[in-house]
Amino acid sequence: MLHIINKSPFMNSALEDCMGYLGSEDIVLLIEDGVYAAAAGTVKSGLIEKLLEQNEVYALQADIKARGLEQLIKKVKITDYEGFVDLIEQHTPQSWL
């Protein structure tokens, strides 16, 4: 499954909620305000660091760039929209609205 998170982890628990329903093969994709979770050195960075122990985490390039995020947690993969399409093709998407 592809779990899509579009909320900032500072305002909303979507990322944490999603983490209770993850299989080891599953992928987490951060889009829109969800990409703030990929920033390094924040009080919420631990969430993604923990996720990365088991799962692949992607963040959408256009959203990262739009928000001027530079220091991202290592091992978070950056993808463009075409990569987003590939992820959807490979996995059933679930949006954690």
Added chain:
Amino acid sequence: MNESSEVRNVMVVVRKAPHGTIYVQEALEVMLIVAAYSMNISVVFLDDGVYALKKGQDTSELGSKPFMSAFRALVDWEIEHVYVDRDALKNRGINENELTEIGEDENTGEPVHPQVLSHKEIYKLMQEQHTILSF
């Protein structure tokens, strides 16, 4: 469940509380229509979504539509696979018996209750879906 590769498994996931936004009300409309097509529909209430099934909701002073009453008749719409997340209830101090029933058994007339499941059980169901519609 009658599993067949021809019949699509569709899950409606409700994670929002019922009255602050229209998400739950319009999610309900989706459930009722999708159920009318030949698909295996299941409905899962996670996180704040569990508030949608709480008994005793009364929107009369808001002046909004008491759409929640339709949850009491989901079975009549052929929506029988209704699940609620156990931790979401516990975290919100809600007992199972505070949830509305979703209809009556057509043979016995006994009330049908939503099924309370663990994260793991719900995740297993999610994996079986062709489409997950989130609200």
Added chain:
Amino acid sequence: MKLSVVVLEGPYTHEASDSAYNLIQAALKKGHEINGVFFYHDGVYNVTKFMEPPQDDRHISRRWMELGEKGIDIVVCIAAGLRRGIVDKIQTSNVRISGLGQLAKMILESDRVIVFGD
């Protein structure tokens, strides 16, 4: 892959419409088929024809209209639309208003369905 896209939020206020549009463009570029776009909730506001954003901003309803022009089925939910005053005559061209049954059909006909919302 046959992909359908559901949009639950209105234009400009929320990024959902942009994310959906950008994803669709990328999918088309990669040769995938967009089976349909379904506007629901406040998403029904995305394709009204009186939008006039400033010149230096994207024109959201025009973008959807252009996708419709390419033959992509762009559907506005009638129940969600009527509730909000969205009727045929204020819709841009190349989109149609129809029932939630169209969403069910998109699910039946697509390999994947993705939801963008709040």
